[in-house]
Amino acid sequence: xxxxADLMPPSSASPSDPLLRVEGLHVSxxxxxxxPTEALRGIDLTIERGEMVGLVGESGAGKTTLAxxxxxxxxxxxxxxxxxxxxxxxxxADLGDDALRAIRGRNLAMVIPNPxxxxxxxxxxxxxxxxxxxxxxxxxxSAARAAALDMLKAVSxxxxxxxxxxxxxxxxxxMAQRVVIAIALACSPAxxxxxxxTSGLDVTVQAQILDLLRTLIRAKDSSALFITRDIAITxxxxxxxxxxxxxxxxxxxxxxxxxxxPTHPYSLMLLAAFSHSADLRRRWTVPPDETxxxxxxxxxxxPRCVRRQPRCTSEHPALRxxxxxxxxxxxxxxxx
Amino acid sequence: MSSLLEVQNLVKHFPxxxxxxxxxxxxxxxxxxxRGETVSLVGESGSGKTTIGRCLLGLIEPTAGGIFFKGxxxxxxxxxxxxxxxxxxxxxxxxxxxxxxxxMRIGEILGEPLLTLGxxxxxxxxxxxxxxxxIGLRPALLDVRPADLSAGLQQRVGIGRAxxxxxxxxxLDEPTSALDPxxxxxxxxxxxxxxxxxxxxxxxxxxxxxxVRFLSHRVxxxxxxxxxxxxxxxxxxxxxxxPYSAGLxxxxxxxxxxxxxxxxxxxxxxxxxxxxxxxxxxxxTRCPFTESRCRDVSPPPSALGGGHxxxxxxxxxxxxxxxVADQLTRFQELASRILA
Numbered sequence: 127x128x129x130x131a132d133l134m135p136p137s138s139a140s141p142s143d144p145l146l147r148v149e150g151l152h153v154s155x156x157x158x159x160x161x162p163t164e165a166l167r168g169i170d171l172t173i174e175r176g177e178m179v180g181l182v183g184e185s186g187a188g189k190t191t192l193a194x195x196x197x198x199x200x201x202x203x204x205x206x207x208x209x210x211x212x213x214x215x216x217x218x219a220d221l222g223d224d225a226l227r228a229i230r231g232r233n234l235a236m237v238i239p240n241p242x243x244x245x246x247x248x249x250x251x252x253x254x255x256x257x258x259x260x261x262x263x264x265x266x267x268s269a270a271r272a273a274a275l276d277m278l279k280a281v282s283x284x285x286x287x288x289x290x291x292x293x294x295x296x297x298x299x300x301m302a303q304r305v306v307i308a309i310a311l312a313c314s315p316a317x318x319x320x321x322x323x324t325s326g327l328d329v330t331v332q333a334q335i336l337d338l339l340r341t342l343i344r345a346k347d348s349s350a351l352f353i354t355r356d357i358a359i360t361x362x363x364x365x366x367x368x369x370x371x372x373x374x375x376x377x378x379x380x381x382x383x384x385x386x387x388p389t390h391p392y393s394l395m396l397l398a399a400f401s402h403s404a405d406l407r408r409r410w411t412v413p414p415d416e417t418x419x420x421x422x423x424x425x426x427x428x429p430r431c432v433r434r435q436p437r438c439t440s441e442h443p444a445l446r447x448x449x450x451x452x453x454x455x456x457x458x459x460x461x462x
Numbered sequence: 463m464s465s466l467l468e469v470q471n472l473v474k475h476f477p478x479x480x481x482x483x484x485x486x487x488x489x490x491x492x493x494x495x496x497r498g499e500t501v502s503l504v505g506e507s508g509s510g511k512t513t514i515g516r517c518l519l520g521l522i523e524p525t526a527g528g529i530f531f532k533g534x535x536x537x538x539x540x541x542x543x544x545x546x547x548x549x550x551x552x553x554x555x556x557x558x559x560x561x562x563x564x565x566m567r568i569g570e571i572l573g574e575p576l577l578t579l580g581x582x583x584x585x586x587x588x589x590x591x592x593x594x595x596x597i598g599l600r601p602a603l604l605d606v607r608p609a610d611l612s613a614g615l616q617q618r619v620g621i622g623r624a625x626x627x628x629x630x631x632x633x634l635d636e637p638t639s640a641l642d643p644x645x646x647x648x649x650x651x652x653x654x655x656x657x658x659x660x661x662x663x664x665x666x667x668x669x670x671x672x673x674v675r676f677l678s679h680r681v682x683x684x685x686x687x688x689x690x691x692x693x694x695x696x697x698x699x700x701x702x703x704x705p706y707s708a709g710l711x712x713x714x715x716x717x718x719x720x721x722x723x724x725x726x727x728x729x730x731x732x733x734x735x736x737x738x739x740x741x742x743x744x745x746x747t748r749c750p751f752t753e754s755r756c757r758d759v760s761p762p763p764s765a766l767g768g769g770h771x772x773x774x775x776x777x778x779x780x781x782x783x784x785x786v787a788d789q790l791t792r793f794q795e796l797a798s799r800i801l802a
Contacts, residue, residue: 396644400716
């Protein structure tokens with residue numbers, strides 16, 4: 127039987143292409159009366175093969191919108207206004223719906239939080255994992271069941287043979303999250319997006335799930351984008367970190383350089399928020415009543431920036447390369 | 463003088479409809495809170511943290527055990543609604559947006575708890591203005607509605623509504639977990655500043671250990687409705703002696719790659735169902751040190767000095783693993799260097 131993956135147009139990818147490249151991506155949400163909300167404003171991002179990249183930012187920064195845009199699933203009334211997303215050198219927008227569906231789930235997978243709302247309540251765990259491999263890999267019923275069992279073992283679910291026939295409501299939160307991971311990784315996708323996949327779990331379970339996710343991604347030589355509000359997760363599970371603020375990338379660096387020498391004032395503010403030292407926080411945080419009303423023409427972070435100068439409110443900074451794989455969007459980066 | 467709040471052998475079981483089984487949410491918990499003190503209840507979901515908070519406020523009736531507020535027994539009609547206790551005990555909820563009436567103006571929300579206290583209109587307005595200043599709310603914001611405020615400001619209002627009656631004790635149920643890190647830090651600062659000003663005691667319910675570390679005087683670690691360990695915050699974080707606390711602390715992630723938690727002790731699996739618990743130590747299904755007596759009889763507390771109590775037969779084995787460095791304190795040092 128021919129799998130859907132074989133129906134894809136021949137790839138023009140060359141080995142030098144990154145696995146994923148996002149260039150100048152603009153996404154906005156239209157409203158009936160109000161002007162559109164610009165969720166993403168010119169995102170540039172590349173992810174190499176075998177790389178784990180952390181995407182951090184506060185709620186509303188555009189993290190989930192970016193993940194959905196990569197998956198080709200920008201929800202209504204959002205739309206991509208400009209920019210391209212290419213996967214293995216191939217521009218996603220050039221692919222038809224069928225080809226996109228074949229990639230999604232097979233080569234591109236997403237793990238989302240709230241596993242209970244993600245899983246189908248009327249299908250057993252085995253059927254839900256099996257459906258993915260049957261559809262994408264063309265496996266028969268019994269082979270799919272065997273593959274589902276292997277995945278349940280891989281995600282360390284106790285008593286996997288019995289759980290195969292369990293329904294989602296019979297699972298605990300951590301167990302359901304493991305099943306969602308099993309579904310996402312069942313086809314050994316080349317690229318996995320984890321959208322805050324562990325935020326609803328207890329800390330001891332969260333550590334187990336993150337370890338598991340990393341081990342499985344590494345074992346399959348896949349790449350991953352780890353989206354999180356919790357910058358601490360990126361310090362321990364990622365190679366590189368991308369900081370998003372109000373729909374723009376404001377800093378990119380390897381994890382080691384970032385946590386030792388953050389350069390964007392927003393990055394420093396984020397780190398200071400963890401420090402439990404009021405002095406450190408005051409140094410990097412503008413008091414609520416001194417923030418400016420809007421960004422206007424200038425830097426999107428200027429209203430909350432402790433280092434803002436007149437130039438920051440009049441001129442929008444570009445994302446500047448600083449060497450050793452880092453870049454910052456700031457006129458006056460720290461320590462540079 | 464008695465403690466501000468004393469909880470003695472609290473038990474709360476919820477019956478399951480159509481069955482003789484019951485959810486054993488709290489199984490004999492005792493602790494106390496002194497005036498002006500912050501005690502944190504930590505533990506994972508299902509550990510009984512929220513149920514304890516609700517019992518204290520009389521929102522649910524305990525199955526057994528006693529709660530004494532300023533020496534007075536609570537329960538059987540004596541709760542936060544009783545005249546003598548009105549406004550003395552307050553609560554702050556997890557979801558600020560959901561706990562504020564969307565149709566009321568912020569000024570009305572802040573003033574509402576004063577209505578039952580028999581204060582005059584003028585006194586109430588003065589108290590609301592004073593409270594707004596304490597929580598760092600511009601007077602203009604008293605006229606807006608909750609939806610016009612950010613989550614961080616909404617939670618400030620939630621706290622303002624609690625302190626407006628100048629209570630002796632506030633139960634804070636996960637007040638920061640719905641917030642971004644920056645907003646969370648501001649709320650923690652605010653809580654500390656308010657305590658310094660007003661000498662209010664807090665019962666802080668949270669699973670965010672890093673906040674607990676720097677906000678509390680004492681910490682009570684709960685597991686499946688029982689106390690695993692309790693003690694002064696700095697001691698407990700530097701030298702946890704219960705396998706569960708040690709495993710919990712090892713799971714904390716801090717934002718620096720060098721602060722790898724040393725996993726000398728790993729807890730397998732997840733918290734089991736609290737329905738019809740077996741006898742013995744609740745951690746016996748996940749603990750690396752489990753032996754037969756752990757499954758038979760719950761371990762009694764062992765006093766380690768300085769108010770540090772651990773409920774484990776094998777706490778010396780945990781001690782023998784050596785103390786993991788207090789990662790939270792190490793991060794403080796790193797942060798002051800990096801952010802200087």
